[in-house]
Amino acid sequence: MASNTEENYLKALFQITIESxxxxxxxxxxxxxxLGVKPATANDxxxxxxxxxxxxxxxxxxxxxxxxxxxxxxxxxxxxxxxxTFLFQKLAFSWDEVHEVAEQLEHIQSKQLIDKLDAYxxxxxxxxxxxxxxxxxxxxxxxxKKTLLEExxxxxxxxxxxxxxxxxxxxxxNKMGLSINQTIKIVARQAxxxxxxxxxxxxxxxxxxxxxxxxxxxxxxxxxxxxx
Amino acid sequence: MASNTEENYLKALFQITIESxxxxxxxxxxxxxxLGVKPATANDxxxxxxxxxxxxxxxxxxxxxxxxxxxxxxxxxxxxxxxxTFLFQKLAFSWDEVHEVAEQLEHIQSKQLIDKLDAYxxxxxxxxxxxxxxxxxxxxxxxxKKTLLEExxxxxxxxxxxxxxxxxxxxxxNKMGLSINQTIKIVARQAxxxxxxxxxxxxxxxxxxxxxxxxxxxxxxxxxxxxx
DNA sequence: TATAAAAGTTAGACTTATCTAACTAATTTT
DNA sequence: AAAATTAGTTAGATAAGTCTAACTTTTATA
Numbered sequence: 220m221a222s223n224t225e226e227n228y229l230k231a232l233f234q235i236t237i238e239s240x241x242x243x244x245x246x247x248x249x250x251x252x253x254l255g256v257k258p259a260t261a262n263d264x265x266x267x268x269x270x271x272x273x274x275x276x277x278x279x280x281x282x283x284x285x286x287x288x289x290x291x292x293x294x295x296x297x298x299x300x301x302x303x304t305f306l307f308q309k310l311a312f313s314w315d316e317v318h319e320v321a322e323q324l325e326h327i328q329s330k331q332l333i334d335k336l337d338a339y340x341x342x343x344x345x346x347x348x349x350x351x352x353x354x355x356x357x358x359x360x361x362x363x364k365k366t367l368l369e370e371x372x373x374x375x376x377x378x379x380x381x382x383x384x385x386x387x388x389x390x391x392x393n394k395m396g397l398s399i400n401q402t403i404k405i406v407a408r409q410a411x412x413x414x415x416x417x418x419x420x421x422x423x424x425x426x427x428x429x430x431x432x433x434x435x436x437x438x439x440x441x442x443x444x445x446x447x
Numbered sequence: 448m449a450s451n452t453e454e455n456y457l458k459a460l461f462q463i464t465i466e467s468x469x470x471x472x473x474x475x476x477x478x479x480x481x482l483g484v485k486p487a488t489a490n491d492x493x494x495x496x497x498x499x500x501x502x503x504x505x506x507x508x509x510x511x512x513x514x515x516x517x518x519x520x521x522x523x524x525x526x527x528x529x530x531x532t533f534l535f536q537k538l539a540f541s542w543d544e545v546h547e548v549a550e551q552l553e554h555i556q557s558k559q560l561i562d563k564l565d566a567y568x569x570x571x572x573x574x575x576x577x578x579x580x581x582x583x584x585x586x587x588x589x590x591x592k593k594t595l596l597e598e599x600x601x602x603x604x605x606x607x608x609x610x611x612x613x614x615x616x617x618x619x620x621n622k623m624g625l626s627i628n629q630t631i632k633i634v635a636r637q638a639x640x641x642x643x644x645x646x647x648x649x650x651x652x653x654x655x656x657x658x659x660x661x662x663x664x665x666x667x668x669x670x671x672x673x674x675x
Numbered sequence: 676t677a678t679a680a681a682a683g684t685t686a687g688a689c690t691t692a693t694c695t696a697a698c699t700a701a702t703t704t705t
Numbered sequence: 706a707a708a709a710t711t712a713g714t715t716a717g718a719t720a721a722g723t724c725t726a727a728c729t730t731t732t733a734t735a
Contacts, residue, residue, distance in 0.1 A: 310563040320557045329548045335538040488693055
């Protein structure tokens with residue numbers, strides 16, 4: 220069983236390496252900075268995690284997760300994102316308030332709890348930030364997070380979150396017929412004024428670029444679903 | 448801010464003294480036993496809590512909560528019982544599974560979280576064990592927990608929990624038209640066979656003593672609501 | 676390529692929460 | 706009331722996680 224602290228180091232390593240997509244390993248200072256501790260502290264923990272066979276690490280070298288370490292990291296990420304979804308969807312937390320509380324909740328140890336929570340939320344695929352939630356088997360589809368503004372004309376995408384979380388924006392979003400999981404088709408992008416024509420519930424409307432860049436979407440067509 | 452451990456000591460002291468109703472103070476060994484630690488460990492912590500002005504303690508004497516300590520203890524109890532209620536009502540945990548997980552959840556630090564959870568559960572007055580949940584102001588009505596079997600004939604009470612949590616019993620409870628918060632009136636107790644005649648939703652039915660002793664009720668008439 | 680800068684490591688210290696073993700005080704029993 | 710038992714305390718040790726300060730290795734650059 221990994222301690223809360225160990226879990227945090229594994230999660231950090233996961234986020235810096237696997238999830239960033241552009242690196243396989245992380246340096247000691249980088250990990251320390253990510254967690255807000257001193258390099259000396261991180262160094263001690265890296266040696267400990269190596270002993271536990273949760274990471275690969277050699278003196279003066281970079282670190283990376285072993286299979287066992289990655290499993291734990293993904294479980295923590297899963298818990299974090301399920302809790303964020305719960306806080307957002309059920310408890311009416313705003314988009315920007317969920318993270319801090321989820322940092323605590325992610326360390327609660329109970330497989331039963333997290334599986335029941337998953338079921339209660341109806342097995343969500345994305346958290347309120349638009350990040351993928353790993354499933355109970357630890358499978359994580361890494362999807363490229365993008366805004367409606369970046370979506371390709373002709374594609375059909377799904378709204379999975381918002382960036383702006385002000386009451387006024389959320390009201391506006393609602394007025395446009397949009398909500399989490401709503402399917403949106405990009406009809407056209409007007410070169411003249413950059414307005415985006417979208418189809419929502421068979422109705423076509425136009426939205427501004429400023430509006431579009433605050434809507435996080437996921438596009439099955441764009442994503443060649445890659446497993447972590 | 449009290450640590451998780453400190454919170455646990457304060458909660459223990461609250462449960463041994465105030466909530467038990469028959470003692471004002473607790474001894475070092477008693478506190479240690481309650482928490483599953485050695486007396487030497489508890490002794491260290493008592494000295495620390497005294498320094499923080501959370502308890503009253505003198506060498507070789509008994510300990511008791513100060514006003515500040517009691518405030519924290521009640522907050523922890525409130526969190527514990529709200530989480531138990533959430534697990535039971537929303538996540539379909541069984542009556543006997545909620546405690547262990549709530550022991551972890553009670554230490555999550557976020558006033559916003561607990562207030563939103565309270566609202567989401569519609570401000571429950573009792574947890575699934577039939578224990579009173581302190582309100583947001585820290586007010587705790589200490590009610591005498593009793594079963595339907597012990598209720599006084601003529602009184603009207605409210606079902607607040609069950610003791611047996613088997614699927615078969617819960618099904619039976621359901622069939623009798625009973626659920627949490629359901630009002631039950633005790634019509635009569637048959638001396639001949641000890642069957643209890645109760646009125647539920649304007650219908651009168653009879654239940655066995657075995658059934659009745661597994662239904663936890665609260666009776667406003669019996670309780671002269673005392674504040675902790 | 677020599678040197679300066681950056682990255683990483685080690686040693687020693689501190690805090691929290693725990694333990695064991697030995698001791699002292701208070702209470703109970705004879 | 707003296708002895709025995711129970712309750713409570715102290716001292717010293719340990720483990721986890723953190724720090725600072727000094728040191729070493731690696732990398733970048735002049």
